[in-house]
Amino acid sequence: MKLPPYAALLGVAAERAEDGSPVIVMPFGEDVLGRPGFLQGGAISGLLEVAAIAALRHALENEGGAEPSPRIKPINATVDFMRGGRDHDTRAIGIVTRLGNRVANVEALAWQDDRTRPIAAARMNYLIEREG
Amino acid sequence: MDYDPSTMPVAAIADHRFGGHSGRLGIRFHARGEGWIELALPWRADMVGDEETGVLASGPIIATMDVATSLAVWNRTGAFAPHATLDLRIDYLRPARPHATVIGRAECLRVARSIAFTRGIAHDGDPADPIAHVAATFMVPSGTYPRTATGTAS
Numbered sequence: 311m312k313l314p315p316y317a318a319l320l321g322v323a324a325e326r327a328e329d330g331s332p333v334i335v336m337p338f339g340e341d342v343l344g345r346p347g348f349l350q351g352g353a354i355s356g357l358l359e360v361a362a363i364a365a366l367r368h369a370l371e372n373e374g375g376a377e378p379s380p381r382i383k384p385i386n387a388t389v390d391f392m393r394g395g396r397d398h399d400t401r402a403i404g405i406v407t408r409l410g411n412r413v414a415n416v417e418a419l420a421w422q423d424d425r426t427r428p429i430a431a432a433r434m435n436y437l438i439e440r441e442g
Numbered sequence: 443m444d445y446d447p448s449t450m451p452v453a454a455i456a457d458h459r460f461g462g463h464s465g466r467l468g469i470r471f472h473a474r475g476e477g478w479i480e481l482a483l484p485w486r487a488d489m490v491g492d493e494e495t496g497v498l499a500s501g502p503i504i505a506t507m508d509v510a511t512s513l514a515v516w517n518r519t520g521a522f523a524p525h526a527t528l529d530l531r532i533d534y535l536r537p538a539r540p541h542a543t544v545i546g547r548a549e550c551l552r553v554a555r556s557i558a559f560t561r562g563i564a565h566d567g568d569p570a571d572p573i574a575h576v577a578a579t580f581m582v583p584s585g586t587y588p589r590t591a592t593g594t595a596s
Contacts, residue, residue: 314491314493314499315487315499316490316491316502318488320468320501340462340466341463342466343461343463343467344464345524349463350463350464350505350508350548351526352464352502352509353463353528355474355500355501355508356500356504356505385533385534386531387504387535388529388530389504389530391529
């Protein structure tokens with residue numbers, strides 16, 4: 311899976327879950343630090359966005375058909391910060407709740423040690439521009 | 443937010459060199475006045491989200507607005523208080539122009555006992571033609587925000 315330059319800045323890498331869906335991993339470090347000892351909210355938001363877009367690209371691939379692949383443009387995002395991000399790897403997944411013809415609704419979840427204790431969650435709407 | 447609130451007076455914001463993620467993105471102070479504050483995010487190739495167009499990824503813009511709205515709270519109370527972003531909502535009104543510096547302007551709407559409400563816009567030269575609109579709330583995890591003469595909450 312090809313990630314944008316910004317993903318390299320965040321230091322994230324893509325893994326695959328058992329079902330083949332993407333899981334994005336972000337190591338802790340100075341480049342994603344906010345107040346001492348904690349992840350910056352913007353870095354967490356960036357991770358959630360990368361995970362949401364990766365999930366959406368994965369869903370579009372599974373849908374098959376269109377070549378070239380549709381362009382994805384962010385419309386908006388709402389991020390809830392639930393717990394401070396500490397000195398651990400952070401993982402994030404996106405869940406495409408609806409893949410329409412023009413708009414996709416995507417949720418994203420970020421956690422550290424325990425997936426049932428998320429550090430942040432987001433809802434995003436994306437515009438999908440299909441050829442022709 | 444990447445301040446150590448205990449060691450910095452609010453007036454020092456203008457001279458602050460951002461570290462951590464903000465420093466990595468190149469966020470810097472731009473201007474401030476009564477009730478508002480602006481940060482600048484110069485364009486850089488490694489913050490691009492779409493290599494075909496050179497448009498910035500949304501993450502650096504969220505990060506800038508998170509810091510700007512956070513500073514807007516402290517700019518209003520006149521003192522730093524450790525707080526955390528509770529939630530942040532962003533509308534991407536249009537893509538940022540490649541190579542243009544993004545300005546994040548934020549204002550604090552109200553500081554209640556333990557919650558602060560903010561809003562802001564990001565633009566790339568013309569505040570009347572914003573690239574994003576943001577609403578963010580903050581909370582102090584323990585205790586309360588400092589009270590000020592400008593009508594903070596009871």
